[in-house]
Amino acid sequence: MKSVAELRGIGQGYGARDVIVDLDLDVRPGVLGLLGPNGAGKTTLLRTLATVVPPKRGTIHICGIPVGSQRAARRARRHIGYLPQHFGFYPGFTVYDFVRYCAWLRGVPDDAADAAAREAIDFVNLTERSRARLKSLSGGMIRRCGIASAIVGRPPLVLLDEPTVGLDPAQRLEFRSVVRRLRDEDTAVVLSTHLVEDVAAVCDDVAVMASGRMVWRGDPESLAGAARPGAEGDSPLERGYMSLLAGQGALA
Amino acid sequence: MTARVFWTELRRSPLRWWLPVLVALDVAMLLGRDTWWIGVWPEASAAAQLPAYFFGLVLGGGAAWVAGRTHRAGLTEQLSASTRARWQVELPVLAGTLAYGLVAFVPGVVIAAVVSAREAGPGFLWPSYLALGVCLVVLSAATGHLAGKLWSSRFVPAITVAVCLFGQTMLRPIRFYVLSGHPQAEVSGPALAVRVAFVLLMAAFALALPPRDARLGWSRARGVPLRPLAAVAAFAGLVAVAVAGPLLVGRPAPARALCSDETPRVCLWPENRKYLGPVSAMVARLNSLPGGALTLPPTFYERGLRAASAPDAGADFQFLAGDLSVPSFLSSAVIARTLPDCEVPSDAEERYSHEVFSLDAYLQLRGFGDAAALGNDGGPPGVDMREIARVASLPDDRQAEWVKGRLAAVREIGGDCRDR
Numbered sequence: 001m002k003s004v005a006e007l008r009g010i011g012q013g014y015g016a017r018d019v020i021v022d023l024d025l026d027v028r029p030g031v032l033g034l035l036g037p038n039g040a041g042k043t044t045l046l047r048t049l050a051t052v053v054p055p056k057r058g059t060i061h062i063c064g065i066p067v068g069s070q071r072a073a074r075r076a077r078r079h080i081g082y083l084p085q086h087f088g089f090y091p092g093f094t095v096y097d098f099v100r101y102c103a104w105l106r107g108v109p110d111d112a113a114d115a116a117a118r119e120a121i122d123f124v125n126l127t128e129r130s131r132a133r134l135k136s137l138s139g140g141m142i143r144r145c146g147i148a149s150a151i152v153g154r155p156p157l158v159l160l161d162e163p164t165v166g167l168d169p170a171q172r173l174e175f176r177s178v179v180r181r182l183r184d185e186d187t188a189v190v191l192s193t194h195l196v197e198d199v200a201a202v203c204d205d206v207a208v209m210a211s212g213r214m215v216w217r218g219d220p221e222s223l224a225g226a227a228r229p230g231a232e233g234d235s236p237l238e239r240g241y242m243s244l245l246a247g248q249g250a251l252a
Numbered sequence: 253m254t255a256r257v258f259w260t261e262l263r264r265s266p267l268r269w270w271l272p273v274l275v276a277l278d279v280a281m282l283l284g285r286d287t288w289w290i291g292v293w294p295e296a297s298a299a300a301q302l303p304a305y306f307f308g309l310v311l312g313g314g315a316a317w318v319a320g321r322t323h324r325a326g327l328t329e330q331l332s333a334s335t336r337a338r339w340q341v342e343l344p345v346l347a348g349t350l351a352y353g354l355v356a357f358v359p360g361v362v363i364a365a366v367v368s369a370r371e372a373g374p375g376f377l378w379p380s381y382l383a384l385g386v387c388l389v390v391l392s393a394a395t396g397h398l399a400g401k402l403w404s405s406r407f408v409p410a411i412t413v414a415v416c417l418f419g420q421t422m423l424r425p426i427r428f429y430v431l432s433g434h435p436q437a438e439v440s441g442p443a444l445a446v447r448v449a450f451v452l453l454m455a456a457f458a459l460a461l462p463p464r465d466a467r468l469g470w471s472r473a474r475g476v477p478l479r480p481l482a483a484v485a486a487f488a489g490l491v492a493v494a495v496a497g498p499l500l501v502g503r504p505a506p507a508r509a510l511c512s513d514e515t516p517r518v519c520l521w522p523e524n525r526k527y528l529g530p531v532s533a534m535v536a537r538l539n540s541l542p543g544g545a546l547t548l549p550p551t552f553y554e555r556g557l558r559a560a561s562a563p564d565a566g567a568d569f570q571f572l573a574g575d576l577s578v579p580s581f582l583s584s585a586v587i588a589r590t591l592p593d594c595e596v597p598s599d600a601e602e603r604y605s606h607e608v609f610s611l612d613a614y615l616q617l618r619g620f621g622d623a624a625a626l627g628n629d630g631g632p633p634g635v636d637m638r639e640i641a642r643v644a645s646l647p648d649d650r651q652a653e654w655v656k657g658r659l660a661a662v663r664e665i666g667g668d669c670r671d672r
Contacts, residue, residue, distance in 0.1 A: 077335045100256070105341070
């Protein structure tokens, strides 16, 4: 399957501090879970993939577009849906207004933007609340609206940074069903999380990051199989993940 | 910017709640200050322009609030991931603010036109004054938007805007407004052009300068001190405004003044047509004093209709905030022709002045025709205005006697008097 995004030799950081070190990554259709402890570099990697920050080193290709300049980054962003960890919204906007506005930000052509906004809202099951102001919605609904704003226009690459933080169990189940449907439609989803349950539920592929490096990649079953005897964790996947981190010395 | 995004901004901008306040301020500042401008097109135009300065202070604060909305809503990251350039994202926001400012400006303009149309006669509001008003609206919106982008605090931008916009009252050369628009003056083309260029520069900065929390990302502008450069450019723009000359410059006298048919004639600027009747009536009241005690000039001119070097041009009348100022000028013109030319001994100057001041006060009162409207306070130094009002209420022949008495006293006090 062809890569939607290719990162080669990526180095990233802020000032003198390196946050990502020599990272290679191919993102293909399906759901890639990015697991790692706080400070592992997951958010920085997603921001780099979203072309928000240029890498200090290395190359990025998004849907075949080499991203090396502002102009190329803007062109590439048409193919990227991005839900940041701290998702912002105008509380006075209705769901429809906001998703429609995000379609404009994404560069969805004007004649297609209305239909794209309606489709995205429908996809996250918010059609009945499309005229509601965002300030009147629950946290889960706002998060779904955020996903709608990320997928409006159906970009082939969707980046979701800690999307389940703060959601109750029911809302988390709703969210997972949305991600599964994206997977079923051959969208490439990168899901950054530190919740192993999310990975187990929706991911086809898992990348574990520690200290700015990708220390492991494989499917969830393999991750569960990496568990060492006596490893901490409440599930096989969690034990596998904790074993990997312990092996990397990332649990200090 | 698509029409749809602009429409969304209009519908969702917090300024939609501020609009009634802006309109109320506009109308209140138009009609609440004074109404003497009604019926004179350039005065009405200047009056319609001035409220933009007052509600512009509020609009600027609102613009700062609206521009800071992106930061407060936490949308910075999403905007950084947008396919749109930052200025494209800012454009609908600033355009929405401008639209609300211009919508608030319109009622004052319409009211000024409607209430003036009946009295003012041919003509209309002068576009140059309205352009100045629009400049004020754009300046307020752009300054506010810029401040809202540069300071993430809720209050600092509004305070900054207030200081910037209010600051122009202290520095006349950089003012973007005029207090009145008498017909002898007009807005200077170069001064207006420089101000338009300055507000466009500010609007460009408001759109293009990266906000304080912006991530320049891939931009080639990384490392370029954009904000200091913009500050230097804005300062240079202000210097250009200051050196562009005064905002109001003199107009050449009209080819044909508007004159009354009576004798003595009254001639004024055509734009002041509404005053022709009242001023002619003032002159007629002065002229109707029996006994030939007063000498009136054959024509009373409004200032600016004839060269300043013309004989008696110094006494030509002016409308200063309406026609209340005119009796004073008419009185001066009459006194200049009526009083003998005397060599007043220094020890008699006070008594001499008292007689002249009394006569002046009487002529003003008679010319104005309504002693009660002028009140009993004020008047020339040492003159009892109650006594003057009493004289002005006497029958005309008794008033003429009183005038002759004052003139006789002047001749007696002044030594070596010669008729003019």
